[in-house]
Amino acid sequence: MTDTPKGALSPKEAAKYVAGSIAARNRSESWFQFWGRSAIALALAFLILLFVGILSQGIPGMFQHYVILEVELHKDRLDPQGNMSEDSLYAGDAGGLVNEAIMRALDDPQGRKQKRAARSIMSSGSALRLNHFLKDNLDLIGQTVTVKFAVDDDIDSFLRGFITRETPDADRRINNAVIAFVDKLSADGRISYEFSDYLFTGSASRNAEIAGIKGALVGSIWTLLVCILIAFPLGVGTAIYLEEIAPKNRFTEIIEININNLAAVPSVVFGIMGLAIFIVFFGLPRSIPLVGGIVLALMTLPTIIISSRAAIRAVPPSIRDAALGVGASRMQTIFHHVIPLAMPGILTGTIIGMAQALGETAPLLMIGMVAFIVDVPSGMLEPATALPVQIFMWADFAERMFIQKTSAAIIVLLAFLITMNAGAIILRKKLERRW
Amino acid sequence: MSLTSLVLSVLMIGAVYFFMGQRLITRYRSLGKAKAHSLPHYHGLWAALTSILPGLILLVIWSIGDDFLFKQMVKDFYPTEILSMGTMDQAVVRAKIMNVVEGIAFGTPEPWIQAAGEAWISWKSTSDLALTVLAIAVSVGSGFCGYRQINPEFRSRNNVERILLWALALSSMVAILTTLGIVLSVLFESIRFFKLVPPQDFLLGLEWNPQFEGAERAGSGGGTATYGMLPMFVGTFLISAIALFVAVPVGLFASIYLAEYATTRVRAVVKPLLEILAGVPTVVYGFFAALTVAPFVKSVGESMGLEVASESALAAGLVMGVMIIPFISSLSDDVINAVPQALRDAAYGLGSTKSETVRQVVLPAALPGIVAAVILAVSRAIGETMIVVMAAGLAANLSFNPLDAVTTVTSQIVTILVGDQEFESAKTLSAFALALILILITLSLNFLALQVVKKYREQYD
The missing domain is CATH 1.10.3720.10 (MetI-like)
Known part of the structure; x- marks a missing residue:
């Protein structure tokens, strides 16, 4: 064991060399593992971020605000031809009945501006909804019934807090008169927040509140x-x-x-x-x-x-x-x-x-x-x-x-x-x- | 009869022949005359196939052919000056005629268009009637011929199996036909495009402004349409580079950790979770990029005093990178696992730590596969459409700055081809030229990945 080749280390020297480097090698080992763990953590964090983002927006999106109104199912006005056909219902005045219902619920506001504010609470799909309700409940015709209608998407935004009262009136999509009406409706317990029945039954629409898939x-x-x-x-x-x-x-x-x-x-x-x-x-x-x-x-x-x-x-x-x-x-x-x-x-x-x-x-x-x-x-x-x-x-x-x-x-x-x-x-x- | 009900009636006729054929041969058998060559249902199938196949082939050819025929025949109604016009104006004329056919009236059509439309309607009804009669006659008739052939000696099974063999061989041709369809459709329209715009202008041009085409044609002098694809090429490159910058380190480290360090339990949980990332539709990533990531990038950038476009390349690239992570991690996981254990054991035996083994033994051995995975990921990133359409915007800036808005080849294709197209305009045709470039790039990347694996793969066993 004395004839060590020139330039090579003796076992003793080699052991010393290895022992000296062990700390650094172990450090690099744990760094390597750390990088691996962080890569996986990062990928999973993206996944969680994606799902949390979608779920936090999407679950509220499955619900919407409704306003509950008493509507008189006036036979002649809803169905002027008396045969319940599409044409007849279309010619009928469901919109007018819904309109009267919301006015009644708001204690008959006076003046053009006030009336327009009251009308703007209702979704534009309300008349159609009343007609569908009528088709499903023919026995209720002539009576006054409680129907829940979707509120307009701007009102929905307001009720969810996306439109705030603090915003100046002119910059808001809904004005103070509308907000006052909405407050009255909620105080009367007429606003409900429930699972959207338009999501699965509604078709494409430019109105968010009645759009469905x-x-x-x-x-x-x-x-x-x-x-x-x-x-x-x-x-x-x-x-x-x-x-x-x-x-x-x-x-x-x-x-x-x-x-x-x-x-x-x-x-x-x-x-x-x-x-x-x-x-x-x-x-x-x-x-x-x-x-x-x-x-x-x-x-x-x-x-x-x-x-x-x-x-x-x-x-x-x-x-x-x-x-x-x-x-x-x-x-x-x-x-x-x-x-x-x-x-x-x-x-x-x-x-x-x-x-x-x-x-x-x-x-x-x-x-x-x-x-x-x-x-x-x-x-x-x-x-x-x-x-x-x-x-x-x-x-x-x-x-x-x-x-x-x-x-x-x-x-x-x-x-x-x-x-x-x-x-x-x-x-x-x-x-x-x-x- | 409508096409659907005709198809159904042909199938019904076939079903009737199936039962008739089956009964015929069982009757022979019950008479004890002879032992049939084939099982009864083969005879039934033979009768049914001889009736259904000619009927369906007739239906397909006829319903594709009649429109072509009518388009030729309707030309007899055209006044001479229209025949001499370009194909684009002829298409407008045909659309007017089709409106008459479908009963959509925009004002009063010119008398000859009205006449052509009415003629078309009468041809259509004649053709439909003839098709109904012919299809039923053909399937009943040829089915009867097949049925007549049935007797105990008749080799129904062999005949049915021969038809089946042909059907299987033909179905494998669909892959070739699809490739051919892609190449030819893109190539022909691209050639038409290159007749309008010289290839060197397209490939080397620095400006992309197809939207000025209408103004140019109208002569209003609002600007000239230019079709230089370099800005898009740079945009595609930039977004893909950002995506790879995210996906390669994360994907690679994740796969190394999963393959070399993780316990089986961790692996069993993490691997499917990563694969969920791969299963999320790209439109969802696009929505996420546009809604969450882009505003986030913008606000972070602005808080650092940088000017960030609201549809920055960085946001689209980051999200695309996330989408590609599982692609890289699962491909490299496979390659790393394919490195034989003996190599690792040898490295441990020499006293290496685990990370030294991975870095100096496993990774070099797995390198060709990893490189191939990265190349395939590049090809994925270049071809990815929805994320860039929704998050990268349309501004064709020639910029290497990841904070600028850029556009990509795929998002331009979508922008040009969504909605109504005129197949004569250079703008529409430019989308096909872009698609040609896209196909060439992705296919050559694919080929490259294959070559890398082929050339450098180690054979261990």
């Missing part, structure tokens, strides 16, 4: 229906073909490269393709769920194909050999044995793909599903909008109450997405078999 939700459902009807068979078919049937040659390689490339194409490009091909070239109408569904299907196809292929590949060859051995044809082997066993994986991939499609906005903007559509679409050929697009449109509106409505719509969208993803996880846990 019904139309958008139904549009999303139609779009997803088209999407799954196209993407599921095509995706699974492609996966079967590539995994079970296709020879490994240049052609299948091209298909595989194509699928991987499609997975990387930005979603907005699929929208552009939909616009150029389905709307401009084939002349299909704009804004319809059919085109939206096709575009989203083409976009989610790679997701479904890739996960289906993985699921099919995971089925052990012995299953195929056994089926072939007892005389099943190749198609029977695939459809009677391989696919049922691969189904949990295939369905998981499909649900994840559908969740992607449900949250997607950009391609739908391109094909015009961003129009202002009041009617609830009744088919895949009717103009429609979709939930994320509705969120996008509402986010652009300046009114204070739309921020809360938008957050409420986001909560609904996230609830759907979380349910779908949780479903996929449960499916995978429950049904997936390990070989």
